Amino acid sequence: xxxxxxxxxxxxxxxxxxxxxxxxxxxxxxxxxxxxxxxxxxxxxxxxxxxxxxxxxxxxxxxxxxxxxxxxxxxxxxxxxxxxxxxxxxxxxxxxxxxxxxxxxxxxxxxxxxxxxxxxxxxxxxxxxxxxxxxxxxxxxxx
Amino acid sequence: xxxxxxxxxxxxxxxxxxxxxxxxxxxxxxxxxxxxxxxxxxxxxxxxxxxxxxxxxxxxxxxxxxxxxxxxxxxxxxxxxxxxxxxxxxxxxxxxxxxxxxxxxxxxxxxxxxxxxxxxxxxxxxxxxxxxxxxxxxxxxxxxxxxxxxxxxxxxxxxxxxxxxxxxxxxxxxxxxxxxxxxxxxxxxxxxxxxxxxxxxxxxxxxxxxxxxxxxxxxxxxxxxxxxxxxxxxxxxxxxxxxxxxxxxxxxxxxxxxxxxxxxxxxxxxxxxxxxxxxxxxxxxxxxxxxxxxxxxxxxxxxxxxxxxxxxxxxxxxxxxxxxxxxxxxxxxxxxxxxxxxxxxxxxxxxxxxxxxxxxxxxxxxxxxxxxxxxxxxxxxxxxxxxxxxxxxxxxxxxxxxxxxxxxxxxxxxxxxxxxxxxxxxxxxxxxxxxxxxxxxxxxxxxxxxxxxxxxxxxxxxxxxxxxxxxxxxxxxxxxxxxxxxxxxxxxxxxxxxxxxxxxxxxxxxxxxxxxxxxxxxxxxxxxxxxxxxxxxxxxxxxxxxxxxxxxxxxxxxxxxxxxxxxxxxxxxxxxxxxxxxxxxxxxxxxxxxxxxxxxxxxxxx
Numbered sequence: 215x216x217x218x219x220x221x222x223x224x225x226x227x228x229x230x231x232x233x234x235x236x237x238x239x240x241x242x243x244x245x246x247x248x249x250x251x252x253x254x255x256x257x258x259x260x261x262x263x264x265x266x267x268x269x270x271x272x273x274x275x276x277x278x279x280x281x282x283x284x285x286x287x288x289x290x291x292x293x294x295x296x297x298x299x300x301x302x303x304x305x306x307x308x309x310x311x312x313x314x315x316x317x318x319x320x321x322x323x324x325x326x327x328x329x330x331x332x333x334x335x336x337x338x339x340x341x342x343x344x345x346x347x348x349x350x351x352x353x354x355x356x357x
Numbered sequence: 358x359x360x361x362x363x364x365x366x367x368x369x370x371x372x373x374x375x376x377x378x379x380x381x382x383x384x385x386x387x388x389x390x391x392x393x394x395x396x397x398x399x400x401x402x403x404x405x406x407x408x409x410x411x412x413x414x415x416x417x418x419x420x421x422x423x424x425x426x427x428x429x430x431x432x433x434x435x436x437x438x439x440x441x442x443x444x445x446x447x448x449x450x451x452x453x454x455x456x457x458x459x460x461x462x463x464x465x466x467x468x469x470x471x472x473x474x475x476x477x478x479x480x481x482x483x484x485x486x487x488x489x490x491x492x493x494x495x496x497x498x499x500x501x502x503x504x505x506x507x508x509x510x511x512x513x514x515x516x517x518x519x520x521x522x523x524x525x526x527x528x529x530x531x532x533x534x535x536x537x538x539x540x541x542x543x544x545x546x547x548x549x550x551x552x553x554x555x556x557x558x559x560x561x562x563x564x565x566x567x568x569x570x571x572x573x574x575x576x577x578x579x580x581x582x583x584x585x586x587x588x589x590x591x592x593x594x595x596x597x598x599x600x601x602x603x604x605x606x607x608x609x610x611x612x613x614x615x616x617x618x619x620x621x622x623x624x625x626x627x628x629x630x631x632x633x634x635x636x637x638x639x640x641x642x643x644x645x646x647x648x649x650x651x652x653x654x655x656x657x658x659x660x661x662x663x664x665x666x667x668x669x670x671x672x673x674x675x676x677x678x679x680x681x682x683x684x685x686x687x688x689x690x691x692x693x694x695x696x697x698x699x700x701x702x703x704x705x706x707x708x709x710x711x712x713x714x715x716x717x718x719x720x721x722x723x724x725x726x727x728x729x730x731x732x733x734x735x736x737x738x739x740x741x742x743x744x745x746x747x748x749x750x751x752x753x754x755x756x757x758x759x760x761x762x763x764x765x766x767x768x769x770x771x772x773x774x775x776x777x778x779x780x781x782x783x784x785x786x787x788x789x790x791x792x793x794x795x796x797x798x799x800x801x802x803x804x805x806x807x808x809x810x811x812x813x814x815x816x817x818x819x820x821x822x823x824x825x826x827x828x829x830x831x832x833x834x835x836x837x838x839x840x841x842x843x844x845x846x847x848x849x850x851x852x853x854x855x856x857x858x859x860x861x862x863x864x865x866x867x868x869x870x871x872x873x874x875x876x877x878x879x880x881x882x883x884x885x886x887x888x889x890x891x892x893x894x895x896x897x898x899x900x901x902x903x904x905x906x907x908x909x910x911x912x913x914x915x916x917x918x919x920x921x922x923x924x925x926x927x928x929x930x931x932x933x934x935x936x937x938x939x940x941x942x943x944x945x946x947x948x949x950x951x952x953x954x955x956x957x958x959x960x961x962x963x
Contacts, residue, residue, distance in 0.1 A: 225638075
């Protein structure tokens with residue numbers, strides 16, 4: 215499978231954060247923006263963007279993890295987390311060049327985008343009213 | 358846990374102590390949240406006849422009932438206080454990241470009472486409340502204050518609602534900057550200023566749970582799609598320039614302080630509003646599928662990073678009303694209002710009033726310190742607003758609002774002071790849109806440019822009741838019109854989010870209850886039938902050119918319409934609420950609360 219990630223069209227994005235609500239509702243069963251796997255950045259009033267895991271080819275988070283809790287799932291080309299091994303130390307958070315990993319303080323494990331394997335498509339894309347989000351498929355040599 | 362956290366925070370600035378209180382389920386059911394709940398709490402916390410700018414007047418921030426959920430455009434809160442402009446109730450709804458953060462602290466409302474002895478700001482960090490010194494923030498603009506507080510806290514999640522120099526110097530129409538759009542009208546900023554409360558910073562990180570997340574998500578998804586599509590198909594109705602061009606003919610905006618109807622210049626101003634040099638982007642509040650905040654670059658300079666959100670009311674008030682048709686000047690004026698913390702609508706009406714006084718010779722160049730205050734003068738608009746923000750020279754007079762300013766200046770200037778009960782009027786000209794006169798004179802909420810579709814007495818009542826329910830459930834007024842059937846859908850969302858079942862009919866009834874509560878508050882503060890009336894100009898002076906030239910509002914027609922409206926509401930001919938009406942609405946507790954000063958009229962707190 216090719217590498218994929220959530221891509222935001224900044225011209226279309228209005229910064230409404232519905233993606234964050236949809237993500238936390240799908241993943242946590244409640245509206246908890248701290249635990250959304252996608253984040254909206256309000257840089258200036260006129261500049262918004264979203265951050266979600268880019269599934270980097272060189273996987274800096276996997277390399278940084280001292281407990282081997284993170285690994286690259288070759289089949290889906292996503293990062294999988296072994297919750298039993300994760301101690302919430304946060305090394306992966308620091309290693310991530312995009313700031314796309316968050317920490318669930320209540321259970322001390324990290325959380326990141328998994329492209330919603332149990333749904334037809336990632337929930338943020340499905341709910342985005344402006345159709346600003348899409349699934350970008352990487353072509354080798356082009357990131 | 359549901360989307361109501363069922364508790365509210367009381368902050369006493371006198372003693373710098375806080376207290377958390379329970380909100381009984383009945384109160385939430387009866388008043389939903391937002392404007393309704395805020396009004397109910399204010400009534401509990403304010404004594405009759407309290408001076409609006411004294412420590413006795415609390416200010417209430419109440420989250421909308423659906424805030425924190427994914428319901429369309431639901432990240433709203435209401436600010437409720439006694440208005441220093443009118444001496445009556447002021448409820449204004451805003452939305453944005455601050456509203457969302459407040460909800461996520463786990464409080465449904467915050468009541469701020471008393472006054473601090475030295476400038477402070479509040480930092481509500483989830484359930485922790487800190488009082489911080491704000492001496493270094495004194496005199497700083499709203500955006501600067503926000504930046505400093507965020508830097509001090511070191512977290513970009515901290516959201517700030519602040520007042521500018523205008524609020525600190527008690528300009529009666531000072532506003533609170535807490536979102537991008539929807540400024541608080543009625544002087545809530547001055548109330549904060551009188552408490553020496555510079556800002557309320559909020560960091561909310563708590564989740565909001567709903568009983569049935571699956572159904573809530575599906576309902577929100579359907580509504581979001583529908584609302585987005587109907588907004589998209591209605592074209593640029595939400596664009597600021599939409600108020601300048603109505604369909605084919607000219608619109609009914611007044612110009613030059615209601616001396617004329619809008620004429621030449623409107624088309625070119627509308628075209629300028631759409632230019633990419635100015636209009637950068639259209640952005641949305643949290644959970645809003647529509648997006649209506651038009652972000653403009655203040656100058657043509659592409660390297661400038663000064664940005665403002667321009668809305669229709671501000672454009673109409675600071676533009677045509679002051680005879681100004683040049684967009685960069687209007688944008689600069691809006692930017693000044695934003696940094697000083699002024700309500701742009703009231704500011705525009707005040708400047709237009711002063712301009713007419715200047716042209717008629719009531720204000721001399723000496724009074725204006727050499728400033729040319731004729732209609733259409735760019736310096737006149739911008740510098741006067743700067744002076745109001747600093748209460749400097751002529752600004753000191755205008756900072757009191759047109760009602761008090763015209764009373765002080767006299768010489769007939771009361772005749773062109775465009776206010777109702779002290780609040781400067783906005784929106785279309787009722788001389789041209791006759792149906793607007795009733796809502797403007799007797800309505801329970803300040804009219805906006807959205808009110809252009811006609812008010813027969815029955816529809817004004819229904820519309821107001823639905824609007825009151827919407828302001829309380831917490832769905833943005835701009836977005837409500839894109840729902841299929843607002844009452845039914847709001848009822849469904851509220852039931853799903855809170856687990857408190859409510860029907861569409863009950864939503865309307867609750868809206869009626871909230872409006873009666875607002876009215877009851879005003880009656881307690883000395884409201885009389887004579888207060889429901891329009892500025893004299895609208896009856897006497899016809900607009901002298903353009904659409905509807907020669908038209909005036911007929912006093913008899915308005916009187917009949919008000920009589921009909923009171924009858925519809927079940928009020929007495931004097932506009933008072935009979936005891937049976939309160940009982941029928943299940944507001945017995947209110948009667949108790951109002952006892953003793955019910956049909957009496959305590960003195961106005963002017």
